[in-house]
Amino acid sequence: MTERGKQIGMRSAVFEDPPYIIGNSSVAGEKEGNGAFGRYYDMIETDPMFGAKSWEEAESRMQHISADIAIKKAGLEPQDIRYLIAGDLLGQLIATSFGIMNLNIPMFGVYGACSTMGESMAIASMLVDGGYSDYIIALTSSHFASAEKEFRFPLAYGNQHPLSSSWTVTGSGAVVLASSKGKWVRKETSYVRIVGITTGTITDYGIKDSMNMGACMAPAACGAILSNFKDFGIGPDYYDKIITGDLGIIGQQILADMMKGFGYDISGRQMDCGTEIYHNDIQETNAGGSGCGCCAITLCGYILNKMRKGTWKRVLFVPTGALLSKVSFHQGNSVPGIAHAVMMQAEESVSY
Amino acid sequence: MTERGKQIGMRSAVFEDPPYIIGNSSVAGEKEGNGAFGRYYDMIETDPMFGAKSWEEAESRMQHISADIAIKKAGLEPQDIRYLIAGDLLGQLIATSFGIMNLNIPMFGVYGACSTMGESMAIASMLVDGGYSDYIIALTSSHFASAEKEFRFPLAYGNQHPLSSSWTVTGSGAVVLASSKGKWVRKETSYVRIVGITTGTITDYGIKDSMNMGACMAPAACGAILSNFKDFGIGPDYYDKIITGDLGIIGQQILADMMKGFGYDISGRQMDCGTEIYHNDIQETNAGGSGCGCCAITLCGYILNKMRKGTWKRVLFVPTGALLSKVSFHQGNSVPGIAHAVMMQAEESVSY
Numbered sequence: 100m101t102e103r104g105k106q107i108g109m110r111s112a113v114f115e116d117p118p119y120i121i122g123n124s125s126v127a128g129e130k131e132g133n134g135a136f137g138r139y140y141d142m143i144e145t146d147p148m149f150g151a152k153s154w155e156e157a158e159s160r161m162q163h164i165s166a167d168i169a170i171k172k173a174g175l176e177p178q179d180i181r182y183l184i185a186g187d188l189l190g191q192l193i194a195t196s197f198g199i200m201n202l203n204i205p206m207f208g209v210y211g212a213c214s215t216m217g218e219s220m221a222i223a224s225m226l227v228d229g230g231y232s233d234y235i236i237a238l239t240s241s242h243f244a245s246a247e248k249e250f251r252f253p254l255a256y257g258n259q260h261p262l263s264s265s266w267t268v269t270g271s272g273a274v275v276l277a278s279s280k281g282k283w284v285r286k287e288t289s290y291v292r293i294v295g296i297t298t299g300t301i302t303d304y305g306i307k308d309s310m311n312m313g314a315c316m317a318p319a320a321c322g323a324i325l326s327n328f329k330d331f332g333i334g335p336d337y338y339d340k341i342i343t344g345d346l347g348i349i350g351q352q353i354l355a356d357m358m359k360g361f362g363y364d365i366s367g368r369q370m371d372c373g374t375e376i377y378h379n380d381i382q383e384t385n386a387g388g389s390g391c392g393c394c395a396i397t398l399c400g401y402i403l404n405k406m407r408k409g410t411w412k413r414v415l416f417v418p419t420g421a422l423l424s425k426v427s428f429h430q431g432n433s434v435p436g437i438a439h440a441v442m443m444q445a446e447e448s449v450s451y
Numbered sequence: 452m453t454e455r456g457k458q459i460g461m462r463s464a465v466f467e468d469p470p471y472i473i474g475n476s477s478v479a480g481e482k483e484g485n486g487a488f489g490r491y492y493d494m495i496e497t498d499p500m501f502g503a504k505s506w507e508e509a510e511s512r513m514q515h516i517s518a519d520i521a522i523k524k525a526g527l528e529p530q531d532i533r534y535l536i537a538g539d540l541l542g543q544l545i546a547t548s549f550g551i552m553n554l555n556i557p558m559f560g561v562y563g564a565c566s567t568m569g570e571s572m573a574i575a576s577m578l579v580d581g582g583y584s585d586y587i588i589a590l591t592s593s594h595f596a597s598a599e600k601e602f603r604f605p606l607a608y609g610n611q612h613p614l615s616s617s618w619t620v621t622g623s624g625a626v627v628l629a630s631s632k633g634k635w636v637r638k639e640t641s642y643v644r645i646v647g648i649t650t651g652t653i654t655d656y657g658i659k660d661s662m663n664m665g666a667c668m669a670p671a672a673c674g675a676i677l678s679n680f681k682d683f684g685i686g687p688d689y690y691d692k693i694i695t696g697d698l699g700i701i702g703q704q705i706l707a708d709m710m711k712g713f714g715y716d717i718s719g720r721q722m723d724c725g726t727e728i729y730h731n732d733i734q735e736t737n738a739g740g741s742g743c744g745c746c747a748i749t750l751c752g753y754i755l756n757k758m759r760k761g762t763w764k765r766v767l768f769v770p771t772g773a774l775l776s777k778v779s780f781h782q783g784n785s786v787p788g789i790a791h792a793v794m795m796q797a798e799e800s801v802s803y
Binding site for chain 2: 423430
């Protein structure tokens with residue numbers, strides 16, 4: 100199935116020794132705790148400030164807590180982790196820089212907007228499988244208030260959100276990836292492994308509506324999923340679930356329609372973290388959740404739980420990002436999207 | 452010398468098949484063209500707008516030109532390149548997203564402030580050596596005017612810069628890294644190879660003066676260089692040159708003093724791209740140049756030229772970044788630094 104070793108097809112990589120997810124954490128805000136997956140999170144914090152003095156510092160604290168929990172659940176200490184690969188939505192990644200500084204782990208900052216969890220897991224997987232590290236932590240975060248401040252309006256202004264808009268998730272998710280050659284101790288009966296990745300290209304259909312980011316990102320998700328199918332010679336039925344990041348209700352429908360146009364019916368097995376994370380009708384979250392934290396806490400809470408229990412054996416996890424800034428928006432630019440696909444398999448079913 | 456395969460010491464990696472730099476480009480602005488290394492750049496553009504309508508778009512165009520030149524000099528087409536690893540200083544990396552979108556190359560966005568060239572080259576080296584790609588392009592950029600707008604004041608305000616401040620370089624540098632297993636055609640007699648990396652941690656000495664970024668970043672540079680010495684069991688005399696990114700005159704002196712405190716005299720073989728890139732006295736650039744583009748165009752212009760000619764055989768390239776944003780600055784936070792060390796060797800002297 101593979102071509103030229105670990106390179107497969109045009110845009111994918113396949114792993115010889117698929118990295119294990121040996122620790123994971125999901126730290127969520129109160130609204131997320133009241134959402135659909137509340138009972139799966141490791142921690143729900145009712146103080147939106149996390150005891151800090153600014154929204155940015157709150158997000159930093161959330162990231163630090165998330166990293167601590169994931170490392171502890173992996174049975175490791177921070178000094179066991181060789182690389183930390185992380186990012187967030189804020190300008191110059193300040194939530195990350197100030198959040199994880201004290202861990203003193205060699206660090207690569209990444210930015211893929213809300214696709215950051217996919218990007219950090221993809222790079223981390225290659226560095227673990229490639230032999231450059233026994234343990235790497237990949238993490239990301241978003242915070243409703245820091246994101247509104249960064250991209251939209253001051254909270255006190257009370258602006259109205261159109262029905263196509265999404266609600267930025269307050270949450271931070273982290274995974275610790277490990278090589279089979281590391282000296283970690285098995286604690287669980289079944290681990291989830293990352294068997295391959297498909298890396299996205301920046302995809303721009305010219306959509307300029309930043310209040311409809313699902314529409315902006317759906318073409319990128321479609322491209323990543325199609326490339327994954329093509330590179331591995333598979334179709335939707337290979338997976339138990341194809342889980343996109345934060346397309347929301349509108350973007351998810353666009354993705355399904357686009358995939359149909361390419362001859363694939365994914366509707367039966369496709370889930371979108373943004374669409375599912377809140378009770379949209381009760382919680383008034385319009386098209387759903389978004390932000391780096393959206394798919395990160397859904398992965399580290401709900402998805403990994405389902406996979407460890409054996410409900411889903413093969414999952415394609417496809418975080419999606421909208422590559423805009425307030426400057427690019429105000430200059431009238433389009434909102435390009437990107438998506439990174441991560442192939443996860445429950446341990447006993449690893450076949451690649 | 453190696454421990455556990457490609458992992459060496461606490462923070463370093465060593466490559467089994469050190470990636471080749473088979474293409475490189477340096478695109479510079481007029482002021483940089485009039486600087487110390489003007490004759491080494493591939494292109495000097497006298498229009499600071501690069502024909503665009505905004506500073507951000509100008510920076511995007513510069514990045515696209517830089518990528519095109521590097522890929523062409525490598526004798527490749529964009530579709531030959533498997534990953535593009537890039538970033539810039541602007542919020543949400545918009546110079547990059549809009550600059551390289553049309554290349555349609557699977558993309559990882561990275562952010563390490565002015566250390567971005569080191570970060571992108573480090574990740575790219577591991578992915579090439581690890582067998583995940585035959586060719587990767589690593590690139591970055593900065594633009595004086597887009598950076599002033601992002602971090603400081605509107606240009607028309609005409610604020611004065613203190614003597615400790617640096618001048619953001621208008622420039623974009625790109626390198627194409629290749630595996631020895633790739634089908635590229637040798638065009639030069641001697642190539643530069645990347646033999647190892649040492650990854651930095653976020654280092655914060657509590658300095659809050661964003662107009663003295665050299666002081667903020669020097670401890671991070673010191674940490675990366677010390678880790679490199681320790682992990683590889685070497686000292687300053689191993690290298691012909693130890694080249695930091697953009698410490699500038701003040702930061703460079705602090706680094707030298709710190710290294711002396713640790714028992715190493717690097718003064719004879721240390722160079723800082725920021726200190727050297729301009730004629731500081733004539734060009735009124737105070738402590739020197741800075742920005743992602745500073746060390747990137749110095750590497751792709753001057754440094755690689757010296758290495759290919761055999762003047763320098765072993766170079767430790769240490770881009771340095773200051774992890775601040777305007778928000779973190781206005782909230783009174785410190786300016787943490789990070790530095791990523793890349794070990795480069797002229798082909799015939801590769802020994803690790």
